[in-house]
Amino acid sequence: MANGFSGPVAQIVDSYLARLRKGLSGIPARDQDELVKEINSHIYESYRNDTEGDEVSRILRVLDKLGEPSEVLSSRMPEAMMTVGKKRKLPFLILAGVLIAFFGVPLGIGGLSAAVGLIIGLLAVVISFYVVAVSLILTGWLSAVFMIVRLFSPGFLDRWVDVYPLVSDPTFNTIIYIVGALLIAALGFGLLWLGSRLMRGMRFVFRLLFAKIKNWRKKAPAGGERTLGSDH
Amino acid sequence: MHYIVFGHNMENKITQLRKGILELAILGALSRGRHYGYSLVRTIAGDSTIDLTEGTIYPILSRLAKEGLVASEWVESSQGPPRKYYTLTPKGREAFSILEGEFRKLAAIVTNARNGAVPDDPGDRLNALDVSKESDNG
Numbered sequence: 001m002a003n004g005f006s007g008p009v010a011q012i013v014d015s016y017l018a019r020l021r022k023g024l025s026g027i028p029a030r031d032q033d034e035l036v037k038e039i040n041s042h043i044y045e046s047y048r049n050d051t052e053g054d055e056v057s058r059i060l061r062v063l064d065k066l067g068e069p070s071e072v073l074s075s076r077m078p079e080a081m082m083t084v085g086k087k088r089k090l091p092f093l094i095l096a097g098v099l100i101a102f103f104g105v106p107l108g109i110g111g112l113s114a115a116v117g118l119i120i121g122l123l124a125v126v127i128s129f130y131v132v133a134v135s136l137i138l139t140g141w142l143s144a145v146f147m148i149v150r151l152f153s154p155g156f157l158d159r160w161v162d163v164y165p166l167v168s169d170p171t172f173n174t175i176i177y178i179v180g181a182l183l184i185a186a187l188g189f190g191l192l193w194l195g196s197r198l199m200r201g202m203r204f205v206f207r208l209l210f211a212k213i214k215n216w217r218k219k220a221p222a223g224g225e226r227t228l229g230s231d232h
Numbered sequence: 233m234h235y236i237v238f239g240h241n242m243e244n245k246i247t248q249l250r251k252g253i254l255e256l257a258i259l260g261a262l263s264r265g266r267h268y269g270y271s272l273v274r275t276i277a278g279d280s281t282i283d284l285t286e287g288t289i290y291p292i293l294s295r296l297a298k299e300g301l302v303a304s305e306w307v308e309s310s311q312g313p314p315r316k317y318y319t320l321t322p323k324g325r326e327a328f329s330i331l332e333g334e335f336r337k338l339a340a341i342v343t344n345a346r347n348g349a350v351p352d353d354p355g356d357r358l359n360a361l362d363v364s365k366e367s368d369n370g
Contacts, residue, residue, distance in 0.1 A: 004313050039287070045312070049274075072291070
């Protein structure tokens with residue numbers, strides 16, 4: 001990275017800017033470049049105006065006055081992440097923003113992958129739930145239809161399917177199977193209904209979380225300034 | 233005493249107060265001319281003893297830009313990397329004059345409250361009693 005410095009000073013600045021960039025992962029690349037460029041310019045100007053002592057102590061003083069990358073970014077990250085998440089509709093970015101809002105630290109790669117893992121896990125549970133529900137409905141309905149056909153033409157598909165006689169009367173036997181099949185289908189529909197309830201519950205929990213975060217942000221310093229401005 | 237009452241909250245309160253004022257100070261500095269980040273810090277902090285973490289101005293600037301109160305452009309510098317200059321937009325100018333008026337009023341409230349707490353003048357004390365009587369009735 002060309003930053004306008006040379007020697008050990010350039011290395012120190014590079015490592016600072018690299019840490020800054022790490023904290024920015026998740027916001028659009030153009031915005032990242034812009035902020036890094038701006039902070040680099042700040043470091044350069046500040047360094048040029050501080051002429052006491054040797055190079056290394058000068059640059060360290062400059063960076064100390066500027067603040068840690070996390071300090072420089074902490075008040076902007078949650079917002080930036082949330083906006084990006086909204087724009088691209090990427091749930092894991094929103095989740096990362098939420099986590100940052102809660103714990104106040106940019107997550108980095110490890111945290112993001114944990115968040116992604118969590119989302120994938122949840123998705124898998126939801127998907128398998130619906131797969132079970134749909135297959136129950138399909139099984140129930142297909143068996144019911146199959147049995148109803150057998151009611152009118154006994155021996156239908158006998159070559160492939162072996163229907164175990166529960167009672168001696170074949171018609172009554174078929175009716176028992178139809179009822180059983182319909183029960184299975186009903187179970188599937190029950191699961192679907194339960195699923196919609198669960199989703200509603202989850203949405204409720206998430207909305208509650210978001211409301212909490214909003215309140216928290218209102219109380220946080222960043223929100224304080226805004227209320228001062230929005231009085232008019 | 234205050235530190236005992238508020239504990240670690242006090243630091244948070246000071247940060248909060250500073251951030252609000254810092255935003256106003258940024259708008260104020262820009263209302264008198266364009267600035268890049270570092271010159272803005274120098275203008276605001278001056279030689280004062282206020283311990284300003286310089287990086288904190290950048291989140292504020294980016295928010296002000298998002299709100300359309302400031303505009304920015306990159307300008308090549310005769311020495312070193314280009315600088316990002318900020319200027320107030322007309323909307324920003326308007327916002328600053330409103331906020332500045334409000335700030336003056338608030339500062340006056342804070343100062344008056346401190347000066348008027350213990351009236352030395354007998355006439356003042358009478359007024360103070362009247363006020364307390366009124367508030368008792370109300």
